[in-house]
Amino acid sequence: xxxxxxxxxxxxxxxxxxxxxxxxxxxxxxxxxxxxxxxxxxxxxxxxxxxxxxxxxxxxxxxxxxxxxxxxxxxxxxxxxxxxxxxxxxxxxxxxxxxxxxxxxxxxxxxxxxxxxxxxxxxxxxxxxxxxxxxxxxxxxxxxxxxxxxxxxxxxxxxxxxxxxxxxxxxxxxxxxxxxxxxxxxxxxxxxxxxxxxxxxxxxxxxxxxxxxxxxxxxxxxxxxxxxxxxxxxxxxxxxxxxxxxxxxxxxxxxxxxxxxxxxxxxxxxxxxxxxxxxxxxxxxxxxxxxxxxxxxxxxxxxxxxxxxxxxxxxxxxxxxxxxxxxxxxxxxxxxxxxxxxxxxxxxxxxxxxxxxxxxxxxxxxxxxxxxxxxxxxxxxxxxxxxxxxxxxxxxxxxxxxxxxxxxxxxxxxxxxxxxxxxxxxxxxxxxxxxxxxxxxxxxxxxxxxxxxxxxxxxxxxxxxxxxxxxxxxxxxxxxxxxxxxxxxxxxxxxxxxxxxxxxxxxxxxxxxxxxxxxxxxxxxxxxxxxxxxxxxxxxxxxxxxxxxxxxxxxxxxxxxxxxxxxxxxxxxxxxxxxxxxxxxxxxxxxxxxxxxxxxxxxxxxxxxxxxxxxxxxxxxxxxxxxxxxxxxxxxxxxxxxxxxxxxxxxxxxxxxxxxxxxxxxxxxxxxxxxxxxxxxxxxxxxxxxxxxxxxxxxxxxxxxxxxxxxxxxxxxxxxxxxxxxxxxxxxxxxxxxxxxxxxxxxxxxxx
Ligand SMILES: *[C@@H]1O[C@H](CO)[C@@H](O)[C@H](O)[C@H]1NC(C)=O
Ligand SMILES: *[C@@H]1O[C@H](CO)[C@@H](O)[C@H](O)[C@H]1NC(C)=O
Ligand SMILES: *[C@@H]1O[C@H](CO)[C@@H](O)[C@H](O)[C@H]1NC(C)=O
Ligand SMILES: *[C@@H]1O[C@H](CO)[C@@H](O)[C@H](O)[C@H]1NC(C)=O
Ligand SMILES: *[C@@H]1O[C@H](CO)[C@@H](O)[C@H](O)[C@H]1NC(C)=O
Ligand SMILES: *[C@@H]1O[C@H](CO)[C@@H](O)[C@H](O)[C@H]1NC(C)=O
Ligand SMILES: *[C@@H]1O[C@H](CO)[C@@H](O)[C@H](O)[C@H]1NC(C)=O
Numbered sequence: 001x002x003x004x005x006x007x008x009x010x011x012x013x014x015x016x017x018x019x020x021x022x023x024x025x026x027x028x029x030x031x032x033x034x035x036x037x038x039x040x041x042x043x044x045x046x047x048x049x050x051x052x053x054x055x056x057x058x059x060x061x062x063x064x065x066x067x068x069x070x071x072x073x074x075x076x077x078x079x080x081x082x083x084x085x086x087x088x089x090x091x092x093x094x095x096x097x098x099x100x101x102x103x104x105x106x107x108x109x110x111x112x113x114x115x116x117x118x119x120x121x122x123x124x125x126x127x128x129x130x131x132x133x134x135x136x137x138x139x140x141x142x143x144x145x146x147x148x149x150x151x152x153x154x155x156x157x158x159x160x161x162x163x164x165x166x167x168x169x170x171x172x173x174x175x176x177x178x179x180x181x182x183x184x185x186x187x188x189x190x191x192x193x194x195x196x197x198x199x200x201x202x203x204x205x206x207x208x209x210x211x212x213x214x215x216x217x218x219x220x221x222x223x224x225x226x227x228x229x230x231x232x233x234x235x236x237x238x239x240x241x242x243x244x245x246x247x248x249x250x251x252x253x254x255x256x257x258x259x260x261x262x263x264x265x266x267x268x269x270x271x272x273x274x275x276x277x278x279x280x281x282x283x284x285x286x287x288x289x290x291x292x293x294x295x296x297x298x299x300x301x302x303x304x305x306x307x308x309x310x311x312x313x314x315x316x317x318x319x320x321x322x323x324x325x326x327x328x329x330x331x332x333x334x335x336x337x338x339x340x341x342x343x344x345x346x347x348x349x350x351x352x353x354x355x356x357x358x359x360x361x362x363x364x365x366x367x368x369x370x371x372x373x374x375x376x377x378x379x380x381x382x383x384x385x386x387x388x389x390x391x392x393x394x395x396x397x398x399x400x401x402x403x404x405x406x407x408x409x410x411x412x413x414x415x416x417x418x419x420x421x422x423x424x425x426x427x428x429x430x431x432x433x434x435x436x437x438x439x440x441x442x443x444x445x446x447x448x449x450x451x452x453x454x455x456x457x458x459x460x461x462x463x464x465x466x467x468x469x470x471x472x473x474x475x476x477x478x479x480x481x482x483x484x485x486x487x488x489x490x491x492x493x494x495x496x497x498x499x500x501x502x503x504x505x506x507x508x509x510x511x512x513x514x515x516x517x518x519x520x521x522x523x524x525x526x527x528x529x530x531x532x533x534x535x536x537x538x539x540x541x542x543x544x545x546x547x548x549x550x551x552x553x554x555x556x557x558x559x560x561x562x563x564x565x566x567x568x569x570x571x572x573x574x575x576x577x578x579x580x581x582x583x584x585x586x587x588x589x590x591x592x593x594x595x596x597x598x599x600x601x602x603x604x605x606x607x608x609x610x611x612x613x614x615x616x617x618x619x620x621x622x623x624x625x626x627x628x629x630x631x632x633x634x635x636x637x638x639x640x641x642x643x644x645x646x647x648x649x650x651x652x653x654x655x656x657x658x659x660x661x662x663x664x665x666x667x668x669x670x671x672x673x674x675x676x677x678x679x680x681x682x683x684x685x686x687x688x689x690x691x692x693x694x695x696x697x698x699x700x701x702x703x704x705x706x707x708x709x710x711x712x713x714x715x716x717x718x719x720x721x722x723x724x725x726x727x728x729x730x731x732x733x734x735x736x737x738x739x740x741x742x743x744x745x746x747x748x749x750x751x752x
Contacts, residue, residue, distance in 0.1 A: 036078060036079075036157060036295040036296075036297070036298045037156075037298075038077075038156070038157045038158055038159035038160075038254065038297075038298040038300065039060075039157075039158050039159035039248075039254035039255035039256060039298075039300075040156065040253070040254060040255070041056055041057055041058065041059050041156065041255070042056045042059075042153050052192045052193075052194065052195075053108065053176060053192070053193040053194065053195040055108045055154070056108075056153055056154055057195070058174075058176045058193065058195065058246075058248075059076075059106070059153065059154055059155055059156035060075045060076040060077070060155075060156060060157055060158035060246065060248075060255075060257075061073065061074075061075060061176050061177075061193060061245065061246065062074045062075065062076055062082055062103050062104060062105050063103070063104040063107060063110065063178060064082070064084060064088060064101060064102075064103055064104075064143070064244060065101065065102050065103070065104055066100055066101060066102075067100075070110060070178050070191075070241065071088060071241075072084055072085065072088035072241070072243045072244035072245070073176070073177040073178065073179070073241075073242055073243065073244045073245025073246070073261065074103065074143065074244045074245065074246075075157075075158050075245070075246035075248075075257055075260075076105065076149060076155065076156070076157045076158065077157050077158060077160055077257070077286075077297040078157055078290065078293065078295060078296050078297040078298075079145075079148035079149050079151060079157070079295065080144055080145045080147075080148045080149070080293055081142055081143070081144060081145070081290055081293065081296070081297060082103055082142070082143040082145065083140065083141070083142060083143075083160075083246070083257070083260060083279070083286075084140070084141045084142075084143060084243075084244035084245075084260065085134075085139050085140060085141060085243045085244035085260050085261065085262055085277065086127040086128065086131040086134075086138065086139045086140055086141045087133070087134045087139055087243065087262070087263070088141065088243055088244045089101075089125050089127065089141055090127060090131065093132075095125060095127060096125070098122040098123060098124050098125045098143075099121075099122070101121075101122040101125070101143070102119050102120065102121055102122065103119065103120045103121075103122060103143065103145060103149075104117070104118075104119055105117065105118055105119070105120065105149050105154075105155045106118060106152070106154035106155040107193075108192060108193050109190045109191050109192040109193065110178060110190070110191040115154060116150070116152045116153060116154035116155055117154065118149070118150060118155075120145040120146060120147060120149060121145070121146035121147075122143050122144070122145065122146065123144045123145060123146045124143070124144040125141055125142075125143055125144075126141060126142045126143075126144070126289045127140075127141045128140065128282075128285060134262055134263045135220070135263065136223070137223040137224070137225045137226055137277070138225060138277070139260065139262040139263070139277045140260050140277045140279075140282055140285075141244070142286065142289045142290070144293075157297065157298065158246060158248060158255055158256070158257045159254050159255060159256045159257070159298055159299070159300050160256070160257055160279055160283070160286065160297050160298065160299050161256045161257070161258065161279055161280040161283070161299070161302070162280065162283050162299045162301070162302070163280055163281060163283040163284065164280075164302070165256065165280045165302045166280075166302070167200055167227075167249055167256075167258045167280075168200070169200055169201065169202040169205070170199055170200060171199065171200045171249050172197050172198075172199060172249075173197070173198055173199070173200055173229060173247050173248060173249035173258055173259075174195050174196065174197055174198070174247070174248055174249075175195070175196050175198050175229065175238050175242065175245065175246070175247045175248075175261060175274070176193060176194065176195045176196075176242075176245055176246065176248075177193070177194060177238060177241065177242030177245040177261065178191055178193060178194065178241060178242070179194070179238060179239045179240055179241030179242030179243070179245075179261075180239040180240045180241050180242075180267065181194065181239065182239070182267060182268070182548075182551050182552065183239065183240075183266055183267045183268075183433075183548070183551075184548050185548065185551070185552055186241075187241070196236050196237070196238070197236070198229035198230050198231075198236060198237070198238075198247065198273075198274065199229060199230070199231060200227065200228075200229050200249070200258065201227075201228040201229060201230065201273055203222060203227075203228075204318070205228075205318065205319070206222060206227075206228030206273060207221075207222050208318035208319075208320070209228075209232060209271045209272065209273065209318075209320065210222060210271075210272070212271055212320055213565065214265060214269075214271070214272060214561055215433070215435065215436070215561040215562040215565065216437075216486070216487065216562065216565055217565040218265070220265070222275070224281070225277065225278055225281045225282070226262070226275050226276065226277065226278060227258065227259050227275075227276050227277075227278040228273045228274065228275055228276070229247055229258075229259065229273060229274055229276060230268075230272075230273030230274050231273065231321075232270070232271055232273070232319050232320065232321035233270055233321040233324075234268045234269045234270040234271070234272065234273075234321070235268045235556070236268060237264060237267050237268035237269075237273070237274050238261045238264065238267070238274045239264070239267035239268070240267070242261045243261050243262065243263070244260060244261060245260070245261045246259070246260065246261075247259035247260070247261065247276050251302065251303055251304075252303030252304070254300060254303075256300075257279050258276070258278070258279060258280070259276025259277060259278055259279060260276055260277040260279060261274065261276055262274075262275050262276050262277045263275050266433070266561075269433075269561055270321050270323065270560070270561065271320055271321055272561075283299060287299075323430055323521050323558070323560050323563070324422070324427075324428075324558060325427065325428045325429055325430040325431075325521070325558035325560065326427075326428075326429055326430035326521035326522040326523060326558070326560070327424075327427060327520070327521065327522075328522055329424065329425075331445055331517075332445065332447075332462075333386075334351075334386075334429070334447060334515070334522075335352075335386050335387075335424060335425035335426055335427040336351045336352040336353070336426065336427060336428050336429040337349065337351065337352075337385075337386060337447070337448070338350045338351060338352050338358040338360070338383050338384065338385055338426075339383070339384040340358065340360055340364060340381060340382075340383050340394075340414065341381065341382040341383070341384065341391070342364070342365070342377070342380075342381050343377060343380050343381075345364070345451070346451050347384075347451075348360055348361070348364035348365075348450055348451055349447075349448040349449050349450060349451075349452065349513075350364075350414070350449075350450075351428075351429045351513065351524055352385060352420075352426050352427070352428045352429065353413075353428050353429060353431060353524075353550060353554060353557040353558065354428055354554045354556050354557045354558060355419035355420055355421075355422060355428075355556070356415055356416050356418075356419040356420075356554070357413050357414065357415055357416070357550075357553070357554040357557065358383055358413070358414045358416065359411060359412070359413055359524070359550065360411075360412055360414065360450065361410045361411065361412065361449065361450035361511060361527070362399045362400055362403035362404070362409075362410050362411055362412035363403070363410050363450060364412070364450055364451060365397060365399070365412055366399070366403065366404060378394055378397060379393075381393075381394045381414075382394075383414065383416060385420060385425075385426040386425040386426050387423075387424075387425040387426060388420065388426060392416045392417065392418070392420065393416070393417040393418075394414050394415070394416065394417065395415045395416065395417045396414070396415040397412060397413075397414055397415075398412065398413045398414075398415070398553050399411075399412045400412065400546070400549065407541065408527075408541035408545075409546070410450075410527065411527075411546060411549075413550065413553050413554060428557070428558050429515070429522055429523065429524045429558075430521055430522065430523045430524070430558050430559075430560040431523065431524055431543060431547055431550060431557055431558060431559045431560070432523050432524075432525065432542075432543060432544045432547060432559070432560070432562075433544070433547055433559050433560070433561060433562075434489050434544050434545060434547055434548065435487045435488070435489070435544075435562075436523075436544055436560075436561070436562050437469075437486035437487060437490075437562060437565075438466055438493065438516050438518075438523075438525055439466070439564060439565075439566070439567065440466055440467060440468035440469065441465055441466060442465070442466040442516045442517065442518070442564075443463070443464075443465060443516070443517050444463075444464040444465065444466055444495050444514055444515060444516040444517065444525065445462050445463060445464060445514075445515045445517075446462040446464055446495070446497060446512045446513070446514060446515075447462070447512065447513045447514075447515050448511075448512070448513070449511040449512050449513035449527060449528065450511035451511065452510045452511040452512055453510050462497065463497060464495035464496060464497035464514070465495065465496050465497070466493060466494065466495055466496075466516065467494040467495070467496055469483060469484065469486075469490050470483045472490075472492050472493065472494030472539070473490065473491060473492060489542060489544040489545045490542050490544070491542070492539045492540065492541070492542065493514060493525055493526045493539070493540040493541075493542050494538070494539055494540070495514055495538070495540065497538075510528075511527070511528055512527075512528040512538075512540075513526070513527050513528070514526040514527070514528070514540045518562065518563040518564040519563040519564055521560070521563055523560065524543055525540070525542065525543060526540030526541055526542050526543055527540060527541050527543065528540050528541075547559050603618050603619040603620075603676075604616060604617070604618065604619075605617035605618065605619055605625045605627075605645050605646065605647050606645065606646040606647075607625065607627045607631065607632070607643060607644075607645050608643065608644040608645070608646065609631065609632055609641050609642075609643050610641040610642035610643065613631065615627060615628065615631035615632075616631075616666060617645060618666050618678055619647065620678070620700070620704060620707045620708075621704045621705075621706045621707045621708075622706065623704075624703075624704045624707065625645050626666075626678070626681075626700070628681050628682065666678055666680070666681055666682070667679045667680035667681070667682070667690040678693055679692065679693060679694075680692050680693055681693060697709060
């Protein structure tokens with residue numbers, strides 16, 4: 001069982017309600033004779049930590065149905081009364097008619113009625129006047145049944161706590177329901193009632209967790225009348241469809257209903273325990289509604305005297321759970337790196353995603369000729385994990401259903417015969433939830449994936465930086481296509497990285513995975529798209545959309561919320577945007593083509609950097625050459641190396657021994673007056689993606705007094721569709737990468 005209302009993207013701006021309505025002492029209730037026995041199920045075994053409830057364990061649990069379908073849970077509190085949550089019945093500020101609802105009593109699984117099971121119509125639904133929405137509290141409702149329920153072993157009421165009742169913090173209580181077993185995963189047939197043990201969290205401990213920003217910098221202020229139950233580490237929780245159901249605690253041989261399942265932030269997420277409506281503060285309201293109904297709900301006295309004084313231990317430790325996944329001692333020493341050895345093939349690289357499961361490309365295991373054929377020899381497969389003395393055996397292979405035709409779904413999960421003990425290594429990598437948003441400029445690395453080859457060249461450190469979602473989406477998207485906003489799964493992830501040119505070739509058709517870091521925790525963010533070939537930026541298929549499938553198969557992979565939500569000063573990424581024209585196939589519709597022999601570009605310069613690099617420079621004034629910073633300076637270095645500039649050679653002479661061409665071609669566009677204008681500089685590692693020069697105008701003209709800039713009227717002329725030139729709306733579009741350029745002051749060199 002896991003939760004109910006996904007409020008992740010709801011902006012919750014709530015101020016605490018002043019005053020302490022919760023603890024306002026009710027006038028002491030005189031001891032009443034208990035005419036209704038409550039909270040005592042037939043003795044039965046219960047699976048601790050398991051999930052299927054034994055028949056008769058929770059005889060007060062009811063299913064609230066509309067048109068024969070389960071919508072919410074509820075609890076029988078008296079023969080004619082069911083307690084549930086207000087949000088089940090209030091839609092768009094209006095209470096739904098009672099006649100639309102029916103109550104199913106005495107059922108354990110919903111596929112067939114057992115002994116004692118019966119249905120009742122609803123005569124009235126009562127909701128507190130001041131209920132408005134779940135996050136503002138008072139989320140409870142009473143349903144009056146059209147005729148009393150038939151009490152018996154399978155149908156019995158639960159006890160309600162008095163306003164003065166105190167449940168001990170840390171108490172082990174139970175939540176029950178037919179809700180989803182994971183986010184977006186319904187309880188499978190035959191819908192056996194699920195139970196989960198949850199610990200009551202004190203208000204301070206719970207508020208402490210909810211004060212820590214979650215995904216999208218979301219925090220939440222708990223209000224009086226709410227209570228929390230669950231675990232800081234998550235994983236056990238209520239989920240969608242459990243709403244209205246009871247949270248019950250055993251005291252002195254009776255079960256008291258401490259809470260009503262109300263809402264949560266996702267299901268079972270770390271530091272986001274479930275939020276329940278506390279029942280005790282509503283004693284007066286409940287009594288008021290049931291006046292005159294015999295027998296009414298039972299409010300037995302608490303069997304032990306709660307301590308006097310402030311109940312809440314104020315010094316309660318604020319224990320934040322940290323991610324268990326994604327910690328690597330050093331980048332590239334990946335503790336989740338798994339190699340699947342299939343006899344007769346090269347090793348296939350994958351990633352450990354839980355104690356028992358490895359994620360790898362399905363293409364490693366599909367027979368290329370007969371892709372429908374079952375993979376053979378699984379007994380002989382071995383999985384090598386870091387720091388494990390012996391190879392693991394494989395118990396099961398689960399291929400993604402779309403693996404054979406969809407590159408984005410080229411995924412398989414392998415179950416190990418025995419779970420491994422997680423420690424520093426092996427340790428699983430974190431996986432992103434579907435709404436995870438990797439911020440532009442996130443620091444990432446490329447890692448081996450599938451049968452990919454190791455990086456060419458010793459200098460390839462495979463560091464990468466994510467380009468903005470807008471940029472990436474539009475490069476491979478359509479004109480006018482709208483860009484998925486943060487919180488929607490992206491269609492693609494584009495890392496900018498520098499490696500391939502240095503080795504003089506591109507790793508075409510070589511699989512890579514993209515690992516991105518947030519707050520020191522690594523996520524498996526994407527897998528490479530084979531179809532983009534050598535075109536850059538290389539596109540990675542985001543793994544976000546596969547989270548639900550992976551959790552479904554593994555039943556416990558490490559899906560983590562976003563840990564970093566600092567959009568930077570612009571915050572521009574939060575806007576919805578559409579793609580400008582001419583963005584398909586790279587910013588300018590260019591693919592690399594060899595220059596026509598004999599064409600001389602008189603402003604081109606060869607910039608030879610001490611050591612081993614040659615890149616393109618542009619003569620912008622008699623004494624000045626413009627070059628890309630990444631060509632001249634090494635990442636992280638501020639010392640300018642020894643540089644030589646050759647003019648008038650246009651790349652047709654042989655390079656000095658040991659020098660290699662670093663990609664930094666300029667983008668030139670033709671104006672109406674037939675003059676060429678420098679419009680962009682290639683981004684690191686790219687031949688097709690350019691950063692606009694325009695924004696650097698002030699800096700260039702300040703540094704180089706005599707550089708020529710076109711007057712606004714002389715703005716480059718853009719030939720119609722189909723041409724290879726860069727459209728102006730790209731060059732000036734917000735969110736375009738900024739050019740990083742470097743000006744070299746030329747000093748004449750003596751040459752032999
Ligand atoms: C919700 O209520 C408002 C006004 O009360 C109405 O305009 C709107 O159409 C309603 N929406 C739905 C989905 O019923
Ligand atoms: C609703 O009203 C009751 C009684 O006036 C009060 O105790 C409770 O705090 C209120 N709840 C909310 C959410 O305003
Ligand atoms: C928090 O927990 C630690 C270890 O259990 C304990 O030593 C410390 O006193 C606690 N602090 C508070 C404020 O309770
Ligand atoms: C497989 O593809 C179909 C059609 O595109 C889609 O509806 C389905 O959700 C995919 N399956 C998974 C597990 O993603
Ligand atoms: C896993 O770790 C626990 C505790 O450290 C240990 O008792 C157990 O034997 C280990 N299991 C394996 C399979 O190594
Ligand atoms: C891709 O790799 C194949 C074989 O390794 C090679 O023949 C081909 O030229 C490469 N293509 C590019 C664009 O590098
Ligand atoms: C997160 O939200 C808090 C308050 O809601 C705000 O002060 C803070 O600046 C936000 N942080 C970021 C990175 O947006």
